[in-house]
Amino acid sequence: MCGIIAYQGVHNADQRIVEGLKHLEYRGYDSWGIAVATATGKMHRKRQVGEIGKVSLKSLNLPEAHIGIGHTRWATHGGVTQKNAHPHFSMNKKIVLVHNGIVENDEVLRKELRKKGYVFQSETDSEVVVNLIENYRKKVSLKEAVRKTMKDIAGRNAIVVLEQDGKELIATRNGSPLIVGVGEKEVYIASDIPAFLEHTQTVYYLDDGQMVVVQEGKPQFFDLTNGKKISRRKITVDIEPEQAEKGSYDHFMIKEIMDQKETTRKAVDQNERQLMEVAKMIKKAYGSFLVGCGSAAAVCKLGEYIFSTVANKHINAVEASEFRHFFGFLTSKSLMIVVSQSGETADVIEAIEVAKKKNVKIIGILNNTNSTIGRLADYVFPIHAGQERAVASTKAITAQFVVMTLLAYAAKGNVLEGKRKLVDVASQMNELLNPRYEKHIQRIARVLKNKEHVYILGRGLNVPVAKESSIKIQEISYIHAESFAAGELKHGPLALVTKGTPVIVLVGKDDTEDEMLSNAKEVKARGGMIIGISPENHSVFDHWLHVPNVGDMSYMVNILPVQLLSYYLGIMKGHNPDKPRNLAKSVTVK
Numbered sequence: 001m002c003g004i005i006a007y008q009g010v011h012n013a014d015q016r017i018v019e020g021l022k023h024l025e026y027r028g029y030d031s032w033g034i035a036v037a038t039a040t041g042k043m044h045r046k047r048q049v050g051e052i053g054k055v056s057l058k059s060l061n062l063p064e065a066h067i068g069i070g071h072t073r074w075a076t077h078g079g080v081t082q083k084n085a086h087p088h089f090s091m092n093k094k095i096v097l098v099h100n101g102i103v104e105n106d107e108v109l110r111k112e113l114r115k116k117g118y119v120f121q122s123e124t125d126s127e128v129v130v131n132l133i134e135n136y137r138k139k140v141s142l143k144e145a146v147r148k149t150m151k152d153i154a155g156r157n158a159i160v161v162l163e164q165d166g167k168e169l170i171a172t173r174n175g176s177p178l179i180v181g182v183g184e185k186e187v188y189i190a191s192d193i194p195a196f197l198e199h200t201q202t203v204y205y206l207d208d209g210q211m212v213v214v215q216e217g218k219p220q221f222f223d224l225t226n227g228k229k230i231s232r233r234k235i236t237v238d239i240e241p242e243q244a245e246k247g248s249y250d251h252f253m254i255k256e257i258m259d260q261k262e263t264t265r266k267a268v269d270q271n272e273r274q275l276m277e278v279a280k281m282i283k284k285a286y287g288s289f290l291v292g293c294g295s296a297a298a299v300c301k302l303g304e305y306i307f308s309t310v311a312n313k314h315i316n317a318v319e320a321s322e323f324r325h326f327f328g329f330l331t332s333k334s335l336m337i338v339v340s341q342s343g344e345t346a347d348v349i350e351a352i353e354v355a356k357k358k359n360v361k362i363i364g365i366l367n368n369t370n371s372t373i374g375r376l377a378d379y380v381f382p383i384h385a386g387q388e389r390a391v392a393s394t395k396a397i398t399a400q401f402v403v404m405t406l407l408a409y410a411a412k413g414n415v416l417e418g419k420r421k422l423v424d425v426a427s428q429m430n431e432l433l434n435p436r437y438e439k440h441i442q443r444i445a446r447v448l449k450n451k452e453h454v455y456i457l458g459r460g461l462n463v464p465v466a467k468e469s470s471i472k473i474q475e476i477s478y479i480h481a482e483s484f485a486a487g488e489l490k491h492g493p494l495a496l497v498t499k500g501t502p503v504i505v506l507v508g509k510d511d512t513e514d515e516m517l518s519n520a521k522e523v524k525a526r527g528g529m530i531i532g533i534s535p536e537n538h539s540v541f542d543h544w545l546h547v548p549n550v551g552d553m554s555y556m557v558n559i560l561p562v563q564l565l566s567y568y569l570g571i572m573k574g575h576n577p578d579k580p581r582n583l584a585k586s587v588t589v590k
């Protein structure tokens with residue numbers, strides 16, 4: 001959450017920073033800002049409410065400078081205003097800072113600073129941090145001032161600081177990601193690699209409790225606790241910049257939906273030995289947990305069902321944000337399987353940190369394997385989905401479904417059966433995603449676009465798919481979408497159905513099919529409009545969205561029409577499907 005980029009090097013800082021911010025917008029797009037320090041020791045700052053996407057460098061009119069910092073914000077403390085946008089100056093205007101995270105003891109620190117005469121221009125916790133630095137800086141170096149400040153602040157945070165003389169950039173993290181990119185006579189510090197990927201693939205990952213000082217185009221690393229110099233390993237990352245572009249598509253979301261033609265198949269390619277080893281651990285473990293947030297939490301729930309049906313093994317799926325209520329059940333015999341696209345989700349990281357203290361082994365199903373979670377996990381299954389830019393997850397989810405399925409088949413002792421079935425599913429998905437199908441989806445989207453509520457029903461393996469479907473429709477169309485286990489319908493939700501209420505039913509080609517169809521009839525009898533997702537058209541459907549018959553893997557294909565439907569609903573309602581209001585892709589605050 002929030003994108004940070006800082007630059008020092010031979011090129012113009014404003015150009016590199018604005019370009020970097022455009023790549024980081026998926027982390028937050030409420031407002032943005034940039035500050036550069038010139039060779040003559042003058043600081044210049046520009047901040048604006050809104051997205052940076054369409055802003056031209058020229059319009060900023062910043063002077064030549066070779067050092068600077070930038071930020072794209074997802075508001076936590078304080079509303080979406082220019083005053084709350086980063087970078088923030090300290091009171092004497094000599095220090096400027098960008099910040100990602102939440103300072104949990106912000107109120108106490110603010111009061112102390114006020115007593116010392118500090119006056120605040122914004123409502124942000126970030127301004128508290130920069131003034132703490134200013135206060136310490138009166139007596140010590142900037143590096144020491146940053147170090148002392150980090151000791152004072154509680155919570156998960158990352159900051160980059162620049163002083164007016166423009167001699168150095170100082171950055172440090174405790175819970176929020178920062179990566180240092182090193183190019184030809186230039187250094188970048190950013191929340192994520194795409195910010196500078198066009199210029200370098202050589203990076204250093206900063207870990208919690210570490211600090212980097214960049215002077216004259218060279219980074220030096222320090223331990224935050226004792227200030228001593230440390231060495232970090234240089235890594236060349238294997239990400240192609242073009243993977244992150246949308247090509248001929250209008251939006252990343254539709255491109256990523258279409259990418260599933262290849263990504264589903266790619267996700268099947270997992271290290272068999274590791275699958276078997278982890279499956280053995282799962283079978284032996286006493287208390288295993290599947291942990292994730294948002295769509296990844298829906299994948300975890302699906303995992304619970306798949307493990308039960310395929311491998312006769314119970315694993316508990318828990319949303320990471322709720323996991324602390326279950327910490328007490330973790331022992332050295334437990335296992336934690338975490339699902340995360342970004343590998344940076346704060347609640348997931350917190351759950352892992354607690355589990356690790358209890359010697360719990362961590363298994364990551366991840367897209368960004370170089371992420372914080374990737375580095376914390378004992379075993380990593382890369383989902384090979386390529387970079388996902390749209391805030392709403394699509395191709396990462398189906399790739400996570402694949403890995404979860406393979407793990408369950410490995411636990412059953414027949415990973416090859418799982419692989420064979422998934423390869424077949426992948427080829428059938430490929431055939432489905434065609435322009436004619438999209439046209440049909442658009443027709444249904446027209447029917448739904450002015451509805452206020454949509455309900456989605458599933459049974460068994462399709463209960464978590466219904467949940468994921470509701471998330472997709474909510475975030476892209478802003479229509480109230482809610483999912484229910486179809487059997488729960490009569491226990492409350494049926495009261496919501498009146499004439500014309502749209503209800504999407506996800507039909508599984510398994511022992512749930514008949515019951516699902518009779519639930520659809522119950523809805524229809526009350527005037528509901530049934531949109532059926534199924535390999536066959538049934539008389540109860542008012543509208544039919546065809547999917548291939550993939551037997552007991554219907555969860556793999558039933559999500560596809562809903563992804564497309566959400567996309568076209570968003571388009572028809574005039575939203576930007578890549579950047580839903582109030583949301584961000586990488587949720588690095590709790």
Ligand code: G6P
Binds near residue numbers: 295348
């Ligand atoms: C955000 C994204 C979701 C994602 C969730 C968890 O809310 O918009 O698409 O499912 O975070 O993110 P993760 O990176 O851990 O999968």
